[in-house]
Amino acid sequence: xxxxxxxxxxxxxxxxxxxxxxxxxxxxxxxxxxxxxxxxxxxxxxxxxxxxxxxxxxxxxxxxxxxxxxxxxxxxxxxxxxxxxxxxxxxxxxxxxxxxxxxxxxxxxxxxxxxxxxxxxxxxxxxxxxxxxxxxx
Amino acid sequence: xxxxxxxxxxxxxxxxxxxxxxxxxxxxxxxxxxxxxxxxxxxxxxxxxxxxxxxxxxxxxxxxxxxxxxxxxxxxxxxxxxxxxxxxxxxxxxxxxxxxxxxxxxxxxxxxxxxxxxxxxxxxxxxxxxxxxxxxx
DNA sequence: AATAAGTGTTACACTTACTGTAACAATTAT
DNA sequence: ATAATTGTTACAGTAAGTGTAACACTTATT
Numbered sequence: 001x002x003x004x005x006x007x008x009x010x011x012x013x014x015x016x017x018x019x020x021x022x023x024x025x026x027x028x029x030x031x032x033x034x035x036x037x038x039x040x041x042x043x044x045x046x047x048x049x050x051x052x053x054x055x056x057x058x059x060x061x062x063x064x065x066x067x068x069x070x071x072x073x074x075x076x077x078x079x080x081x082x083x084x085x086x087x088x089x090x091x092x093x094x095x096x097x098x099x100x101x102x103x104x105x106x107x108x109x110x111x112x113x114x115x116x117x118x119x120x121x122x123x124x125x126x127x128x129x130x131x132x133x134x135x136x137x
Numbered sequence: 138x139x140x141x142x143x144x145x146x147x148x149x150x151x152x153x154x155x156x157x158x159x160x161x162x163x164x165x166x167x168x169x170x171x172x173x174x175x176x177x178x179x180x181x182x183x184x185x186x187x188x189x190x191x192x193x194x195x196x197x198x199x200x201x202x203x204x205x206x207x208x209x210x211x212x213x214x215x216x217x218x219x220x221x222x223x224x225x226x227x228x229x230x231x232x233x234x235x236x237x238x239x240x241x242x243x244x245x246x247x248x249x250x251x252x253x254x255x256x257x258x259x260x261x262x263x264x265x266x267x268x269x270x271x272x273x274x
Numbered sequence: 275a276a277t278a279a280g281t282g283t284t285a286c287a288c289t290t291a292c293t294g295t296a297a298c299a300a301t302t303a304t
Numbered sequence: 305a306t307a308a309t310t311g312t313t314a315c316a317g318t319a320a321g322t323g324t325a326a327c328a329c330t331t332a333t334t
Binding site: 004007115 | 144242
């Protein structure tokens with residue numbers, strides 16, 4: 001799954017959970033968002049580690065939101081599910097003379113990409129699950 | 138090659154070409170940037186179609202810049218080598234009831250991602266090959 | 275005309291990554 | 305005990321990426 005697909009799938013699952021306080025099991029959520037239950041559990045497991053959802057094992061278990069929709073920011077979700085950043089540089093380390101042009105260009109792009117990364121995350125920080133749900137109502 | 142790697146490799150090749158008006162062949166450029174000559178020709182071929190480099194076949198042929206470094210914008214290079222955008226949404230089309238929540242969330246993200254895309258390209262528009270070369274001098 | 279040096283593109287084997295599903299240990303309510 | 309549930313691992317199958325070679329086409333030189 002691409003980063004963007006994981007993100008939208010997560011939001012679909014979270015907005016499903018937000019509609020009701022009762023825990024929902026992975027099968028039910030997966031059916032609603034249209035993916036495989038096992039796959040969904042992997043996603044929700046990451047969201048759980050980030051403190052966005054809580055999960056209960058066992059009978060009557062399931063997933064529920066760990067905080068209010070207005071306290072869940074898109075940026076948190078993004079960071080929870082995606083370790084590799086959207087812009088990253090596979091620097092090629094061959095042919096890298098110390099302080100040569102290639103190395104300097106690599107640094108230029110590392111810097112540029114991290115600036116872009118920050119801007120993307122800033123944009124996502126001001127978006128909450130609640131604001132998304134209101135927008136699509 | 139990832140988008141970012143293609144971008145930095147292209148800039149390395151272009152800055153190599155900018156140093157001298159005489160055409161350089163793919164072997165020479167490839168050695169300088171540290172990749173395979175055939176792979177480099179594929180990259181430069183895309184830059185050629187975008188009017189950034191010009192190429193001459195035959196003996197004494199090779200690649201050279203088609204415009205001045207101050208008229209080559211990073212955004213042009215990016216668009217020339219990358220058709221798929223950095224942020225794109227693999228919408229999952231299963232389980233998509235007309236005007237349902239899933240569909241609306243898809244549209245929300247398509248919109249968000251295209252905003253981000255525009256911002257990235259705006260950022261790249263103001264960067265020229267010349268400005269990069271001066272920065273890394 | 276023949277040759278040598280180029281580009282541009284295609285093909286192909288190889289490897290790597292992704293995908294979807296199933297399985298199962300661990301957990302918990304009944 | 306039993307049934308329902310999460311969390312994680314494993315695995316086969318498929319898709320995607322990689323690097324190289326090959327070769328048709330082009331052009332300057334002799």
